Amino acid sequence: AQTVTQSQPEMSVQEAETVTLSCTYDTSENNYYLFWYKQPPSRQMILVIRQEAYKQQNATENRFSVNFQKAAKSFSLKISDSQLGDTAMYFCAFIENGYALNFGKGTSLLVTP
Amino acid sequence: EAQVTQNPRYLITVTGKKLTVTCSQNMNHEYMSWYRQDPGLGLRQIYYSMNVEVTDKGDVPEGYKVSRKEKRNFPLILESPSPNQTSLYFCASSFYQRGRNIQYFGAGTRLSVL
Numbered sequence: 001a002q003t004v005t006q007s008q009p010e011m012s013v014q015e016a017e018t019v020t021l022s023c024t025y026d027t028s029e030n031n032y033y034l035f036w037y038k039q040p041p042s043r044q045m046i047l048v049i050r051q052e053a054y055k056q057q058n059a060t061e062n063r064f065s066v067n068f069q070k071a072a073k074s075f076s077l078k079i080s081d082s083q084l085g086d087t088a089m090y091f092c093a094f095i096e097n098g099y100a101l102n103f104g105k106g107t108s109l110l111v112t113p
Numbered sequence: 114e115a116q117v118t119q120n121p122r123y124l125i126t127v128t129g130k131k132l133t134v135t136c137s138q139n140m141n142h143e144y145m146s147w148y149r150q151d152p153g154l155g156l157r158q159i160y161y162s163m164n165v166e167v168t169d170k171g172d173v174p175e176g177y178k179v180s181r182k183e184k185r186n187f188p189l190i191l192e193s194p195s196p197n198q199t200s201l202y203f204c205a206s207s208f209y210q211r212g213r214n215i216q217y218f219g220a221g222t223r224l225s226v227l
Contacts, residue, residue, distance in 0.1 A: 004155075033214060045156075045203060045218035091155060099144050099163075099207060099214055100171060103155040 003027065006092055006104035013082045014112050020067075021077045021107045023092030030054075032096040034068065034075045039106075040088040048090070051075065079109075087111045115140045119204050119219035126194055127227050134189045134222050136204030143209035145187040146216070149173065150201040159202075162187055163209055194226040 003026045013019035025034070036048040051059045051068050058066050063083075067076045075094075079086055092104040117138045126132055138145065146161040148171075158171030162181040176198055178190040187206075191198060201223050205216040 035215075037218075043201065043221045043223075045205075045221075047215060047217075050215060093156075095214060099209065099216075100146070100158050100161060101148075101156070101205075101216060103148075103157070105153060105155040 003102050004092055004094060004104035006090075006107050008107045009105070010108045010110070012110040012112060013079075015082055015084060017082050018078060018080045019082055019109065021079075021090050021092075021109065023075045023077070023104060025073050025075065025092070025094050025102075025104075027073070027094070027096045029096040032094055034066075035093045035095075035101070036064070036066070036075075036077045037091045037093060037103075038086075038088045039091065040085075045091075049077065082111045084111050084113065115217070117204055117206055117217050117219040119202075119222050121222060122220060123223050125225045125227065128195055129193050132191050132194060132224075134191075134202060134204075134224070136187045136189065136219060137185050138187075138204075138206040138217070139185065140206065140217065141184065142206035142217075143184070144214075144216075145181065145204065145206045146171070147177070147179065147187070147189045148203045148205065150203065150221075156203065159189070194224075196226050198224065199226045200224060 005024045032053045034051040038046045063080045089106045093101045147159040148156040150156045160179040162168045204219040207216040
């Protein structure tokens with residue numbers, strides 16, 4: 001069963017604008033870890049941001065930030081001041097038990113000039 | 114430089130011809146894993162290893178084997194490849210501590226089985 005849902009298969013945003021990618025997940029655990037990975041055309045998997053579920057403060061990494069809503073099991077990624085190099089597939093993932101990453105199906109983001 | 118190295122990056126083979134994709138990490142990570150990525154399906158775990166000589170099945174292990182004889186290496190073996198194993202494969206590694214479980218990925222191996 002799919003436990004990570006990314007409801008937006010494709011999105012586009014203009015350069016310098018802000019875009020939010022959605023992610024919901026399902027778990028019965030109280031402590032877990034959430035991730036956003038970026039996969040550019042080179043196919044490399046690059047960690048964008050990480051959130052620990054027991055931390056209430058939303059993680060930020062430069063232009064990337066998350067909106068973590070634990071009760072709603074929601075973990076959206078906001079990209080501010082979008083750049084052409086942000087064009088990529090973005091995967092939401094989490095680890096509940098063990099160390100296996102459960103991935104969503106991805107959102108393809110296109111940044112246009 | 115800390116990295117996960119996969120070889121080969123691209124491979125075209127024929128049905129039934131045994132092949133091995135190598136994976137090596139230089140970060141002294143205990144945990145290593147193999148994923149396959151298929152369009153519309155995201156990444157799915159094939160096998161994982163929590164340490165030397167400790168391996169276990171992931172979500173899609175059929176048709177694959179692995180071994181972990183050394184901490185740094187975790188090869189993926191396809192004894193008799195079939196066309197449905199055409200995919201993009203990733204090796205990943207991390208520390209085996211919950212607070213240090215960021216997984217680092219190799220560059221990927223694109224496999225085509227004809």
